Amino acid sequence: MTALPALLGKDLRILRRSPVLVALLIVYPVAIAVLIGLALSSSPARPRVAFLNEIPPSQATIQLGSQQIDTTRYERELFQAIQPVPVGSVAAAIADVRDGSTIAALIIPPQLPEQLASAAQTAYVQVIYNGNAINQALVQSAIESKLAQANALLATQLSHVADSYIDLLLSGGELHFLGATYDVLGLERARTALAAIEGSLPRASPLRQRIAAVENFAQIAVSHLGGSKKVIGAVAAPIAVRQRVVSGARTPLNDYAVAVAVAVSLMFVCILLASGMLALEREENTLGRLRRGLVSAGLLLSEKGILAAVLGVAVSFAMLCGIGLFVPLGWGRAGFWLLAMAGGGLAFAALGVAIGALVHEVRAASLLALLVSLPLVFLALVPSASVSAGLYDVIRVISAVFPFKAALEALDAAINQSQPSLGIALAHLAALIAGFGALSRIALRP
């Protein structure tokens, strides 16, 4: 078995003398690690939005019944989602959006407090968009989300106002309106008063029957108005969300992004190296020389696979350590990370040698490797609900016969302890290694 170390030594020497490739192997994971680390550890950027509030400061607080609503509170809520750029007029806001200095403008009209206070008509804010579809979607989503929150808060406030009016109607009390104070009797006190009047009347009095009918109406009104308060409360917040995960451990999006980044790096390094190093044997015409009894096909393919997988794992591990500087990782599971990377790396390398065995030039191998691997990443990340069931089944089959999805599951299980288990993902990868290994041997036959 002197051939394996001799071949490994030769390939490492060749790699060492390819400074661009080595630089790429070092720079790529470092750059990706820093970018992902910064992206995950910093708060998301807020879109720049021109902001014009036309409500006079003296009218910023609205009186609704006994409740005071401070509109600046909703303004502050909104500013958590956008980066406001104050402007002085509607024309200036439109100009900012037109010249691209902001991607949208949000205009709060002066009549908004009046519309809210009336509680009888819908209040409007105006949003002006520009930019491409992605920018528009981003800012639209941010503004609509915050407006939905503001609407929910307002609805709660309005329900409190309605509650206080119903209480006044039921139990009576003082009503302050336009500077005057009115004493409201209330339905319950009205019913009691009517009962007293009815009791004081002679038994044969024709008024008794008519008063009894009014008293009965008061009783019904008291019962039903009491129930209406619950209905108003439900309208203010009709649906609340209670979350529950039915199977396995749920991976937070940030942690899943780490697993995706590591899987993508591992894939590129392993596939490109394995395919390139095997294609190089053909390009240099050395394959025929090696294959005439000096090195068996199995040994040659294994050597390329092992070399690519070891380098791929080293690069990916370095990258994960780099991400770990920005994002908290479970370092106690480092052994599982390496196991998942080894399985994924060998499977990617097996695919790489299959590609390398099919082509005769390093450039063609690299191009084919990219053409094969990039769509696999996209397919593996397609969410099940985003396409039809039939198409998703096709995507699942394609993802299952290539290593990216299985490697991602293995890495996700190793890093985030998600489902399916690491063992199942590694068994899947082992089957793919055997399959692509067999394909490579067939392709390498003279």
Add this chain to the structure above:
Amino acid sequence: MTSLEAHGLSKRFGERVAVHNVSFRLDRGEVLAIIGPNGAGKTTLLSMLAGGLEPSEGELKLPPAGAVGWVPQQTAVYSKLSVAENLRLFARLEGIADTDAAVERMLEQTGLSARAGDEVGRLSGGNRQRVNIAIGLISEPAVLLLDEPASSLDPRQRARLWEFINDRVRAGTSVAFATHDIAEAERYAGQLLVLADGEMLFAGPPAGLGAAEHESDLERAFVAFLAERGH
């Protein structure tokens, strides 16, 4: 003493017959030239003799493993490795015990000692071919197979190459080489093997081919010989 012997050797790739029923014998210290038009099957025949292709039919008697040296038509060397590193790698793969001694010997014999540390990719075509041949000879094989060894060389490099090969022949190495150059075949080979469309049309000394066509110029005799047989 026979170094190599082929009986009824054939090779098919699917329906296509590349070599059909070729028989010949190569003795120790003998030089055999395999000539023929393009697509005649010369490289396929040499590849079978070198062990790179399995014959479809026929029998091949070869010296033990490692005793056949192979020099392909295109230089088969690692251009990112130095001359010495290429030689050392193939010495190790050939299972040679003292690789350093073997490398030193080949560097000296090929006159590449001064270029031992140079990357092969930076050498001239002639020097690259010398490395190519040195790799084929590093195990000191009893039989050396060369596929158009001088095709990319200028006349001076070609002369130096044949000087080197003839030294090996005088030491007892048997040589079989494929070529398009009839003059080269006539000058260096003791035996000729003419192939066309995979068929062996002639086997014998170069003078025998000229005599068969009553032609003193071997190239003219070769062309006439092929034309008479519809090639």
